[in-house]
Amino acid sequence: MVSRIGKEIEISPVELGSQIAKRVKINMASGTPDPRKMPIKEIKDAYSEVLNELGPKVLFYPGAGGQEELIREIEDKFLSVLNLTKRKDEKIVVTSGAQHAMELLGKYFLENDVIAVENPTFIETFNALKLRSSSVIPISLDPSGIDVNELETLLKVVKIRLLYVIPNCHNPAGVNMSECRRKRLIELAEKYDFYIIEDDPYRPIAGETPQPIKNYDNNGRVIYVSSFSKIIAPGLRVGFLIAKEDIAEKISLMEQLDFSTSTINQYVVARLLRKGVVTERSKELYEHYKSKMKILVDSLVDKGLDKFNEPKCGFFLLLDVGKDSWNVFHKAVEKGLSFVPAKPFFLRGGDTMARLSVSVATKEEIIEGVKILNEVIRNI
Amino acid sequence: MVSRIGKEIEISPVELGSQIAKRVKINMASGTPDPRKMPIKEIKDAYSEVLNELGPKVLFYPGAGGQEELIREIEDKFLSVLNLTKRKDEKIVVTSGAQHAMELLGKYFLENDVIAVENPTFIETFNALKLRSSSVIPISLDPSGIDVNELETLLKVVKIRLLYVIPNCHNPAGVNMSECRRKRLIELAEKYDFYIIEDDPYRPIAGETPQPIKNYDNNGRVIYVSSFSKIIAPGLRVGFLIAKEDIAEKISLMEQLDFSTSTINQYVVARLLRKGVVTERSKELYEHYKSKMKILVDSLVDKGLDKFNEPKCGFFLLLDVGKDSWNVFHKAVEKGLSFVPAKPFFLRGGDTMARLSVSVATKEEIIEGVKILNEVIRNI
Structure with a gap:
């Protein structure tokens, strides 16, 4: 067993x-x-630089929640690339890529709850949520993203804990969610009391798209998940999430359970951000x-x-x-x-x-x- | 909630x-x-070398279970350092350090089960097991390791799923488990049907110690957990576990849920092993x-x-x-x-x-x- x-x-x-x-x-x-x-050259230089300049510090155990240096560079240099507003009561938590963020969120939020996802959705991420849910309800996806009317019809009869969406360059469907649907999702989350996981790894390479769903959120309903895998390289395993302070702090603590995000790789990403490479x-x-x-x-x-x-x-x-x-x-x-x-x-x-x-x-x-x-x- | x-x-x-x-x-x-x-210098050189020689390959997503190149070097160069016998029906699974291995093992084995640990034990690792157990039973530790008689007294009345032990340079107690107790643990695991997690991150720097508990195991009762954190550096977040094939394969699949082990860092450790640095x-x-x-x-x-x-x-x-x-x-x-x-x-x-x-x-x-x-x- x-x-x-x-x-x-x-x-x-x-x-x-x-x-x-x-x-x-x-x-x-x-x-x-x-x-x-x-x-490749920029990454190689960044490894050499952080080892030369910072020495053993970049080889210590990672702090739970992420290295301060990286969090600062994300705030200074990356949020604007994402067109993302971070509120004062929100915190960044560094993760080993977006997939690790999903695993942490699944582990934090779910204990045999009901969740909803786009149909289709990204199976790998979805697994970290599915394996902790009692039931997963698929909501149709069309060229403007998730069908918000179908979602509301569901919400009237079923209490969900989480909604998982990929608003830009959808995997596998390639669509972007329209601006009005993004706003509507926030209204629904308020009205029917659920959280939204906004999985947005493609935004740095998405060109012009509507603002993140999180920008319309005033009450900590959205957990925004981002990654450096598409804009730098996946092999570094560095991403992050942004959530309201209380949730972010719990997620940080939960990182003590796996302590999986390489310290040196966090410094390398911080360096690449600082140098404008991203x-x-x-x-x-x-x-x-x-x-x-x-x-x-x-x-x-x-x-x-x-x-x-x-x-x-x-x-x-x-x-x-x-x-x-x-x-x-x-x-x-x-x-x-x-x-x-x-x-x-x-x-x-x-x-x-x-x-x-x-x-x-x-x-x-x-x-x-x-x-x-x-x-x-x-x-x- | x-x-x-x-x-x-x-x-x-x-x-x-x-x-x-x-x-x-x-x-x-x-x-x-x-x-x-x-x-530091060796690590810096290793990053440059793998990027120069292998290029983008070291920056791809990690394969679930670990990079073949690293697994090969562990077999060729590291098992002998550990004095560890790997049986044909066992597999190595690369993890983001020993802590990540514990998280995976807790996630795989436990669903409100009873486990036993040394008293004292390493709290951080233990948390990944404790938070998934219904009950954790402490077994006394003395200068020769876990009190196997006390353990058997318990086993006669309580069914446990897992025993977690740190046989060398115990954290926090500093003791090594005696050879005869190691053998006795295997007998008990057979007789009372439980698994042993042998958490052995210090062995590479432990000097002369008895063989790993796993060497006495013929039936896949022991899951051996190792790490490069002490012998190289913790900031790379590379470790591994060895388990019987069926368990190892499931654990590999579970890595799809977090995909947290940096690809390039695995190549760096493989390189350091190959060069004899370890x-x-x-x-x-x-x-x-x-x-x-x-x-x-x-x-x-x-x-x-x-x-x-x-x-x-x-x-x-x-x-x-x-x-x-x-x-x-x-x-x-x-x-x-x-x-x-x-x-x-x-x-x-x-x-x-x-x-x-x-x-x-x-x-x-x-x-x-x-x-x-x-x-x-x-x-x-």
Whole structure:
């Protein structure tokens, strides 16, 4: 007999897709940012600098809640990139990336509660919440984000503890939530007494988008989660959350249970922020992924594969392949293309959906990948 | 309403002692290894080398379970330092330090179960287990380790799920478990059907000690937890556990929930192992801390403060100060000395116990610290 989490945990389709992607030529599965765009020299310099200048201090155990130096740089240099207002009664808690933030939030908030998520939602993050919930209710997603009317219909009859949303460059659907829906979510959270987890790792590379949901929140209803994985690199495992002081302090204490956020990596991110490396990359990366996405969109349309909503930003496009997407996946892998069959992102439906990523593949590979995909779909 | 963990989490006395230690002259609180002994140049070189030679690969998301390159180096270069036998049906899982391993193990094994621990035990680690247990039973510790007879008396009437032990350079008691007790624990685990978590972060700097408990285990009863925090530096947050394949695989999957172990730091540790930096430091560090501990022991005896068992290795000495140790602590801090009042390490007793650490303080500071401690004790 093991715990519920021990029993129910299983390999995520993203991890599975990623493992298979390593063995094939064209990787349209991975959510890793483009390796060609990682600031390797700047990162190397930052490690040398912090070790030279600060010495053993950067190699001590991390303080629970995060290193002050990084928190200060986030406030000075990063909140403006996010267009994020931090209120006086809120605190930043540094985490080992956004996924770790979700694990902490799941661990803090949930004890067999009911939660709601977008349908589809990001399965990996969602797992940290799902495995601690009694029930997870899917709310439809359309090109303007979560269907707030459907949500309110639910809220009238079911008490939820948390709503989990990805407002920008949605994973896997690629949509941005409209401004009026963001405002509406705050009204609903007040009226029906629940918390909102705003998972926003793509915002630094999202270009022009509405303000964060958190900016409309005056009562600590929103916990904002951010990450340096997309704007710097995921391998550092540094992200953060912002929450009202009482919640933030509890989450900080809970970090004593895993003490997992590397001290030196926090100093490296702080250094990169201070040097402006992060801010100057924001626009460039938005345009980089935008131009790759355009290639994907054009290639798909060209082949008559047009059952998708055009993504506003980010890495992912959700395509309806019209056939069982696991079936398409296995055939595609044989021909050298990997993507993620998107059924597991859906609590309802999604059998024929495929998540195509433009982050790792080159433009040529994207064109070639769509060609393979088209052949496979036509021949099933 | 929040989760049980959210409700019950509180600041650990070690963290509190460490925070106060930052403000005073003599730090005999911290469990951080000696900053003067951290291999800063080697670490800096390793970061540069892995970034130069392997490029973006070291900046990708970590694979669940750990990077193969690191697992290979642990097998080739580190298990022999630990005198550890890894069976064919066992696997290594890389974690963000030993504390993260404990969090994963607590999360995997426990759902309001009964567990047993040494009295005293390491409070921080213990918290990851305690907050998921219905009941925690303390078993006496003496200079040869856990009292196995007391344990068996308990086992005859109570079913436990896990036993948590620190066999070498015990934190906070400084003792090593005898060989015959290690063997006896395996017999008991078989007979009474429970698992043993062998938390062994100090072994790389422990000098000559009996074999790991795990070496006597043929049936996957022991989960061995190790760390590079003491032998390299804690700020990298890299450790690992070894468990039978089925458990190890589940724990790996559970890492998908936090994905917290920095990829680049895993490559850096792998590089340091390959270059022999770790192995060559083992004996040197043992002797370094041993010589500091001798200063502490001699200074205490010199002042007539002799209510302690002489530690075999590691950073900590547990002193009975004969008075309420929180009271002594507050007075000592006023005079510039910090240590950790050890009551929270005890489930039973311990009100007059103090954990004194030799890891961060210099030899001169240790002598001065004992002088302050003696004055404070005499004047209460």
